[in-house]
Amino acid sequence: MRGPTFLLNFLKEPVLAVQEFFVLTGNALRNIFRKPHYSDDIVLQMDSIGVGSLQIVFMTGFFSGAVMALQMSRALAQYGQVGKTGSLVSLTLVRELGPVLTAIMVAGRNASGMASELGSMKVTEQIDAMRALGTDPVQKLVTPRLIATSVMLPLLVVIADFVGLFGGWVISSLFLDLTSRQYWTSAWQTLEWNDVLQGLLKPLMFAVVISMIGCFYGLRTTGGTQGVGRSTTQAVVTSTVLIFILDLLITKIFVFQSS
Amino acid sequence: MAEPQTSILRFENVTVRYDEVAAIEDVSFESFEGESRVILGAAGSGKTVLLKTAMGLIKPDSGKVFAFGKNLAAMRERDLFEIRSKIGMLFQEGALFDSMNIEENVAYPLLNQPSIKCPPDQVLPRVEEALKFVELGQTLEKFPSELSGGMRRRAAIARAVVTAPPLILYDSPTAGLDPITAHTIIALLIKERDISHTTTLVVTQRYQDGNLIANFSYNSERGELEPARHGARREFLTVFMVLREGRLVFEGDQDTLESSKDDYISKFVKPRV
Numbered sequence: 123m124r125g126p127t128f129l130l131n132f133l134k135e136p137v138l139a140v141q142e143f144f145v146l147t148g149n150a151l152r153n154i155f156r157k158p159h160y161s162d163d164i165v166l167q168m169d170s171i172g173v174g175s176l177q178i179v180f181m182t183g184f185f186s187g188a189v190m191a192l193q194m195s196r197a198l199a200q201y202g203q204v205g206k207t208g209s210l211v212s213l214t215l216v217r218e219l220g221p222v223l224t225a226i227m228v229a230g231r232n233a234s235g236m237a238s239e240l241g242s243m244k245v246t247e248q249i250d251a252m253r254a255l256g257t258d259p260v261q262k263l264v265t266p267r268l269i270a271t272s273v274m275l276p277l278l279v280v281i282a283d284f285v286g287l288f289g290g291w292v293i294s295s296l297f298l299d300l301t302s303r304q305y306w307t308s309a310w311q312t313l314e315w316n317d318v319l320q321g322l323l324k325p326l327m328f329a330v331v332i333s334m335i336g337c338f339y340g341l342r343t344t345g346g347t348q349g350v351g352r353s354t355t356q357a358v359v360t361s362t363v364l365i366f367i368l369d370l371l372i373t374k375i376f377v378f379q380s381s
Numbered sequence: 382m383a384e385p386q387t388s389i390l391r392f393e394n395v396t397v398r399y400d401e402v403a404a405i406e407d408v409s410f411e412s413f414e415g416e417s418r419v420i421l422g423a424a425g426s427g428k429t430v431l432l433k434t435a436m437g438l439i440k441p442d443s444g445k446v447f448a449f450g451k452n453l454a455a456m457r458e459r460d461l462f463e464i465r466s467k468i469g470m471l472f473q474e475g476a477l478f479d480s481m482n483i484e485e486n487v488a489y490p491l492l493n494q495p496s497i498k499c500p501p502d503q504v505l506p507r508v509e510e511a512l513k514f515v516e517l518g519q520t521l522e523k524f525p526s527e528l529s530g531g532m533r534r535r536a537a538i539a540r541a542v543v544t545a546p547p548l549i550l551y552d553s554p555t556a557g558l559d560p561i562t563a564h565t566i567i568a569l570l571i572k573e574r575d576i577s578h579t580t581t582l583v584v585t586q587r588y589q590d591g592n593l594i595a596n597f598s599y600n601s602e603r604g605e606l607e608p609a610r611h612g613a614r615r616e617f618l619t620v621f622m623v624l625r626e627g628r629l630v631f632e633g634d635q636d637t638l639e640s641s642k643d644d645y646i647s648k649f650v651k652p653r654v
Contacts, residue, residue: 251476
């Protein structure tokens with residue numbers, strides 16, 4: 123009997139955590155349609171998450187596009203198809219690299235920010251004070267972050283895709299002797315609606331994961347400043363892992379549909 | 382015949398557990414209108430948990446908590462907001478919102494308590510009045526990080542009293558403060574109690590805080606505290622409670638507390654002022 127009891131005790135905490143996560147997510151989603159709406163907080167978060175992440179998204183997008191162009195051209199050269207570089211860069215960026223790399227950057231910057239901010243509020247009793255003063259912390263703190271991330275991440279991904287394509291064009295023009303027309307036509311024509319849909323659906327799902335994981339770990343912080351540090355690390359690690367898992371699932375669904 | 386006392390807060394066999402360990406266990410007491418209650422106890426004895434349970438911030442694992450006649454344990458979070466609007470709370474470290482300045486912090490309950498309909502043009506005057514009450518009239522634009530520990534505590538008192546709640550809970554209002562600032566905070570607490578006739582629960586580790594609360598009153602004409610043990614405040618009782626490892630081990634007046642022979646209880650008692 124000791125074995126099953128030990129197993130149950132071992133599983134109790136993670137199962138409870140998953141349950142709490144889904145309850146929090148459910149409440150945050152439901153609050154989108156419930157009053158009061160904290161529009162000021164949403165705008166503030168949009169600025170912090172969206173505008174604040176522009177620089178890293180530009181950098182990541184540009185260099186990933188440039189590297190993709192270099193790597194792909196090398197592989198394509200073996201088949202005499204260097205002219206298709208734009209096509210491969212745009213497909214890889216729009217379907218995979220744009221959404222995933224941007225989401226990871228935003229997770230590193232914002233999931234950690236959310237976890238540390240809410241964690242600090244938790245350990246200094248500001249969350250309790252909020253409840254005591256007539257505010258639902260999920261409505262005031264979590265829902266605005268969820269909405270802001272869900273709006274801004276797809277936009278950031280679109281920007282990252284374009285900047286990445288630009289990076290690929292720079293490399294193609296400078297080192298691959300491709301004309302601009304060749305590169306952009308190949309990049310544009312290869313894209314289908316399915317790719318664009320995939321490239322926009324992914325960041326939307328990643329946004330939910332990033333914001334909810336950041337807020338979840340923040341709100342369950344205990345143990346003072348050390349606890350805040352722990353929550354921050356857990357938020358980044360968990361959201362990054364979940365981004366990859368979710369990416370695989372969504373890709374599988376789209377591949378299955380296409381076939 | 383004496384008038385029946387109005388019950389403000391009642392605990393009935395309340396137990397709160399964390400990971401199977403009782404933070405408070407089988408605690409029962411009743412607090413009446415205008416009464417002051419001083420809750421003493423060592424660190425980790427369950428004082429803060431008791432206050433948060435009284436506010437409905439923590440649900441008891443068993444037992445009932447009645448505030449203003451309503452059972453908090455049976456209410457949903459959203460329904461608790463109305464009850465909470467009648468309770469002011471000073472948190473241990475003040476719990477002012479870092480991202481807001483003092484004006485926004487103090488205005489917060491006026492703007493966010495669903496049952497408090499404060500006209501927009503009345504918000505600033507009430508905030509100014511509350512800050513003047515705690516002698517922080519010049520700090521509206523400052524952020525909590527720009528204030529000293531004592532000033533933050535006073536700003537938090539202003540936030541707790543700005544809605545004029547009939548019940549105020551103070552969680553260790555003097556913890557970590559120097560004796561002069563601690564005296565100022567307790568003086569403010571007595572001032573609020575005596576001017577607004579609020580029911581007051583004060584959690585503290587310092588017996589001298591309880592001693593001041595029990596034996597001094599605020600003279601609004603002279604603007605200072607004066608001894609009241611045998612005078613004006615005798616109609617309002619000050620009850621002392623002592624918690625030990627989550628259990629209520631003493632409840633009674635100051636004389637009974639001081640005459641207790643219990644080792645744990647007598648450690649909190651110091652010679653009276």
